[in-house]
Amino acid sequence: MxxxxxxxxxxxxxxxxxxxxxxxxxxxxxxxxxxxxxxxxxxxxxxxxxxxxxxxxxxxxxxxxxxxxxxxxxxxxxxxxxxxxxxxxxxxxxxxxxxxxxxxxxxxxxxxxxxxxxxxxxxxxxxxxxxxxxxxxxxxxxxxxxxxxxxxxxxxxxxxxxxxxxxxxxxxxxxxxxxxxxxxxxxxxxxxxxxxxxxxxxxxxxxxxxxxRTWLIEDIKQKLRLETPNPVLNRMFEFAKLRTAESIFETKNGPMHGPGGGRYYAAIWTNDQVEYAGPLFPYLGYKLGNEATLNALRLFTSFMGPDYQPIPSSIIAEGIDIWEGAGDRGDAAMYAYGAVLFALSSGDSKVASELWPAIVWSLNYCDRQKNRDGVIASDSDELEGRFPSGSANLSTSCLAYAAYEYGAHLARELGHDQYAKQYVCLAKELYDAIEKYFGANVEGFDTYRYYDGNEILRSWICSPLVMGIEKRKSGTIKALLSSRLWSENGLVTQAGDTTFWDRSTLYALRGMLIVGETEAATAYLLSYSSRRLLGNHVPYAVEAFPEGNQRHLSAESALYCRIVTEGMFGLQPTGLTSFICTPRMPDGWDHMALRSIQALGREFDLIVNRQGAGIELIVTDADGSMTYEGAIGTAFEVRK
CATH class of the missing domain: 2.70.98 (Beta-galactosidase; Chain A, domain 5)
Incomplete structure (x- = not known):
């Protein structure tokens, strides 16, 4: 670093x-x-x-x-x-x-x-x-x-x-x-x-x-409050919540969360709004954010026809036109992943039931896109052809894999047992196909190739970690933190290049925490946070450089917040009111908390304390508190 x-x-x-x-x-x-x-x-x-x-x-x-x-x-x-x-x-x-x-x-x-x-x-x-x-x-x-x-x-x-x-x-x-x-x-x-x-x-x-303006800032500050011994991390998280939540615009077709940056407004994308920001809003409890996410998910359903044409990458101009210049970017996988996480985290059975047909359509689309090797084909990825991605890329398949996993949870919750069984099987098949098709030694690291024929390390090899795929975690983390990929600004997109997009860095830090690489992930997270909050270009996560001159796009800040919710606190919904919490507290900390979480059908706090060689998790809500104890790395199952 x-x-x-x-x-x-x-x-x-x-x-x-x-x-x-x-x-x-x-x-x-x-x-x-x-x-x-x-x-x-x-x-x-x-x-x-x-x-x-x-x-x-x-x-x-x-x-x-x-x-x-x-x-x-x-x-x-x-x-x-x-x-x-x-x-x-x-x-x-x-x-x-x-x-x-x-x-x-x-x-x-x-x-x-x-x-x-x-x-x-x-x-x-x-x-x-x-x-x-x-x-x-x-x-x-x-x-x-x-x-x-x-x-x-x-x-x-x-x-x-x-x-x-x-x-x-x-x-x-x-x-x-x-x-x-x-x-x-x-x-x-x-x-x-x-x-x-x-x-x-x-x-x-x-x-x-x-x-x-002050009331808005204070309202967002009070919800989903992070408490750690590190004040820089706490403040960066606080600011990231604001940047995520403020960038919602009232349009003729309802509220639309927009990236910003002087170019992207009154429009929605399957990555920025559905995959990145949408799953955060239930935890933040920001009503307009939940409305904007639901509005985005509804707008895309108009393009989910019986002949399974690709959905557009973005719906633009207040919802009256579309853009699909990069072809199929894996948009159905992005949609399925973001929609199923939002549905579960919302804790609302009506919302979940409404979104269920669109989730099924998107996963059907992914299934129809499988190539002969069993991975999901797409024309490009979220970088839209800026860097090569082959006919099937690692990101699209990993998103589909996680969508199958979470889709099985949602199916069970809604009483669709046959779908639950089907998605469990499809997730297992895709897991095996990802290993067989993408697993490779790249530049001396036991990690993943990003596409067939790829021989250069790519930043998005972090995708399996985020989805809980640990088979090549050691080699992948070594590759991510090597001088070939890690720069003073986080991950470069491709080894040997200077172009960086914060989104892959934010995904990687989240993924490292999810798979238990707590000490290294926290050290790099604190260094990154200090640079973005207190350095030369402040105070938010950025999009890219040299493209865009490090614009403060809003969904990148949502990805920063998810490092904490899904990485540091290991939150994974398993139903509309149930979740797994796997705290990843670094060795130097005795305490951390995430307060006023608004998701999964209630408002609750998560308090993590060190107890000798183990940890204590206290979950508090309006009905009282529940205390769990276990070894470091324990995945605690919480049910209402």
């Missing part, structure tokens, strides 16, 4: 970059925040002269542009120079020099002007309107009276879109000119908004909007 620059530090409710103590200047970074009708990517930093760098890329997912494709959201950039100007003593402020930047779900930048004015900017999206807000407080730290005035609001622009003209505006609520004596302050708000020509404008109060 390589050392990395730690630019940020923890504070009581977030993280802080103290620029006055930073010698590695200039530096710029970007992060994304979202609401139900808007998203904003804030680029901020300090240039070589110590001056503020600040811009906002604002995205309106439901104001669709022409062509109305995957990327057809209304998007505009707002540089510092294009925003209302602060005039101090009759001169425009152009010399803001940042002192510190704080992030706690809102980004706050404190700067000093050369005339002794302290300027504090707090930027955040509205929770439910098409607006990005900026609250500005100006404080006079000099011993002289100073006048402050804000330039006129700008009308922005008009844009012709799919449903007519969209109006973009930048406005503020500053009250004329302020005269500030020593130690006096003034405050005003700036609003970046867009609307349809015939849509009535909304009156917004920036302080009220900030309170609503």
């Amino acid at each position: 390589q050392e990395h620059l730690q630019r940020w530090t923890l504070q009581a409710d977030g993280i802080v970059w103290d620029i006055t103590q930073d010698r590695a200047i200039p530096h710029e970074d970007h992060l994304e925040m979202s609401g139900k009708k808007v998203s904003v990517i804030v680029r901020y930093g300090v240039n070589q002269d110590g001056k503020l760098v600040l811009s906002r890329k604002v995205i309106w997912p439901t104001l669709r542009t022409i062509p109305n494709d995957t990327h057809g959201s209304l998007i505009r950039d707002f540089e510092l120079e294009t925003m209302p100007v602060i005039w101090i003593n009759g001169k425009p402020s152009k010399n803001e020099k940042p002192l510190r930047v704080e992030y706690n779900g809102r980004i706050r930048i404190q700067s000093i002007e050369e005339n002794g004015m302290l300027i504090e900017r707090s930027i955040f999206p509205s929770t439910d309107s098409k607006s990005v807000l900026e609250k500005i407080m100006i404080s006079n730290t000099s011993d002289q009276f100073i006048s402050v005035k804000i330039s006129s609001s700008t009308s922005g622009a008009s844009v012709k879109g799919v449903s007519g003209i969209y109006l973009i505006a930048v406005t503020h609520d500053a009250a004329g000119e302020y005269s500030l004596g020593p130690q006096e302050s003034c405050q005003f708000g700036i609003r970046i908004s867009a609307k349809h020509l015939k849509e009535k404008d909304e009156e917004l109060d920036v302080c009220k909007e900030e309170r609503k």
Whole structure:
């Protein structure tokens, strides 16, 4: 594991970059925040002269542009120079020099002007309107009276879109000119908004909007709370919950969880939304997240016909179009895996019964896609042809294997005993086929080839570990952590390349914990978390590099959370109210807990304590508590 620059530090409710103590200047970074009708990517930093760098890329997912494709959201950039100007003593402020930047779900930048004015900017999206807000407080730290005035609001622009003209505006609520004596302050708000020509404008109060954003952050913070001796891990998990949950957009076809990143909104994918994020939401207990997942699963059922044509990879443009440019990526396996985990974890028999036909269809599709060697064929994988994947890849087959396993549990729960028996058999057959077809010595490691003919190590050899396949766990873990695959940014996609996608790193860390490689997995997880939370690009898991410049896509944060729920705490649903918990607590810890879990038909806590050479698991809910004791690595069966 390589050392990395730690630019940020923890504070009581977030993280802080103290620029006055930073010698590695200039530096710029970007992060994304979202609401139900808007998203904003804030680029901020300090240039070589110590001056503020600040811009906002604002995205309106439901104001669709022409062509109305995957990327057809209304998007505009707002540089510092294009925003209302602060005039101090009759001169425009152009010399803001940042002192510190704080992030706690809102980004706050404190700067000093050369005339002794302290300027504090707090930027955040509205929770439910098409607006990005900026609250500005100006404080006079000099011993002289100073006048402050804000330039006129700008009308922005008009844009012709799919449903007519969209109006973009930048406005503020500053009250004329302020005269500030020593130690006096003034405050005003700036609003970046867009609307349809015939849509009535909304009156917004920036302080009220900030309170609503705070309520959202606090609500998510209180649910699915992680407690460990490591504060970096706790905070990274807290932030990952927020990024996962905030990125849900209200569309004409219901709430849609969206990846974000300035490109992917008002659309759903079988990997990001169904496979990655969907299974987390029941544990988080975020109502809108569960609604968005169920909506996504329902939307895909419209493409599950009797002739078993492949379902599309994504449903785009608020649900009125599709994208399937990479062919069949193994989308039915992704759907089956995500849907069956969501159904079980929801603890709701009505939801499970509704999703059952789609799960059966998806598994039937997988069965029909088996090649003569018994593994599941697909045109590509979730990387959509960026790297070779052959005619059958390891990821698709592993997803199908786990879907059969969990599908058997759900079938029994719903009284479909024949399906349960069938899926148990199909899982066993696929398990054997995966070993025979993909099992191989690659670059000297006893692991898996990613596809027939693959002779170079690939990051997705972690897939069997995640699904509990341990046959080649030792060689696979050695390969994953070798210098051929592990880099300072986690796993590279292919040995010898520099391209990395966090999603495979997050899968690998989860898989290592699932199969009991606790010490190494925890060490690498803590190193990764410190880099992403406190390093040069903060505070979330990222998509990829060089593609996308490490966008903060939301489902990657869901995968981070699942390292904890499914890896560290070993949560595996076995029914609508029953589960297995296999705690993976590292040697240096005596205690860890996951509180206010909302899944499996109840709210409950999991508390893990070290007891001599073993562990104690306490499960508490409204009915009381149950205590289990066993050796380290014990899989405790919990039933309501």
